[in-house]
Amino acid sequence: MHAMQYEITLPADHDMRSVHRRIATKGPLLDSWPGLGLKAYLVRERGLDxxxxNQYAPFYLWRTTEGMNAFLLGAGFRTLCADFGRPAVRHWTGAGLRRGPGAVDGPAAPGPLAATRLTERLPEGADPADAVERALAELPDHPELHTAAVALDPSRWELLRIALWRAGAPAGAPGTRYRVHHLSSPELDRLPAGRHW
Structure with missing residues (x-):
C-alpha cells in the first residue's frame, strides 16, 4: 500500500464552490480506477472546522504502483496541473490499515464526511519500528470510523496517521480536519487490514 497526497492552497477569497463543482464532475472518474484502494477528495475551507x-488536498491509498503511476502520468493529473500548477506530491509507504464499522460496502452506502490527518517527525535516535507499532495500536476504534491508515516517509522519517469518519470527526480526534466531498474506493476491500510487514 502506498499513501499519497498533494495540497493545493487557494486564496482566502477563493469561491470554494468551484472546487465542489470540480469534485462533483471529476470525482466519479476514479470510482473504478485499477490499483486504487481509495481516493478521499479532501477540502479545507477558511473559517470552517x-x-x-482554503485548500483542495486529495488523499490516496494505492494498492499498486502501476495504478498510481498511471494516474500521475495520465490525462487527469495533467489537467489538474494545467488548472492549478503542478503540486508537490507527498508519498508514504503504507504500514497498516484498519477498516472501521463505518465502512459500509455497496454503491448506495454512505461514504465518509470528514477526515483527520496527523503527521509526526520521528526524533533523531527514535526507533521507527516502535513508533509505527505505537501508531498502529493507537488507530481509532470508534463506531463512526470508516478507514484509518498509518504510513511512513523514510526520507524525512515522518509518520502519517489518517482517519476517515462517516460523520464529523469526533471531539478530541487529533490532527488537521478536512471535509470529504467524494470517496472513490474501487479496491479498498483488496487492501490488507492490519500490519503491512
Missing amino acids: GSPV
Whole structure:
C-alpha cells in the first residue's frame, strides 16, 4: 500500500464552490480506477472546522504502483496541473490499515464526511519500528470510523496517521480536519487490514 497526497492552497477569497463543482464532475472518474484502494477528495475551507486556509488536498491509498503511476502520468493529473500548477506530491509507504464499522460496502452506502490527518517527525535516535507499532495500536476504534491508515516517509522519517469518519470527526480526534466531498474506493476491500510487514 502506498499513501499519497498533494495540497493545493487557494486564496482566502477563493469561491470554494468551484472546487465542489470540480469534485462533483471529476470525482466519479476514479470510482473504478485499477490499483486504487481509495481516493478521499479532501477540502479545507477558511473559517470552517478551525481551518485558516482554503485548500483542495486529495488523499490516496494505492494498492499498486502501476495504478498510481498511471494516474500521475495520465490525462487527469495533467489537467489538474494545467488548472492549478503542478503540486508537490507527498508519498508514504503504507504500514497498516484498519477498516472501521463505518465502512459500509455497496454503491448506495454512505461514504465518509470528514477526515483527520496527523503527521509526526520521528526524533533523531527514535526507533521507527516502535513508533509505527505505537501508531498502529493507537488507530481509532470508534463506531463512526470508516478507514484509518498509518504510513511512513523514510526520507524525512515522518509518520502519517489518517482517519476517515462517516460523520464529523469526533471531539478530541487529533490532527488537521478536512471535509470529504467524494470517496472513490474501487479496491479498498483488496487492501490488507492490519500490519503491512
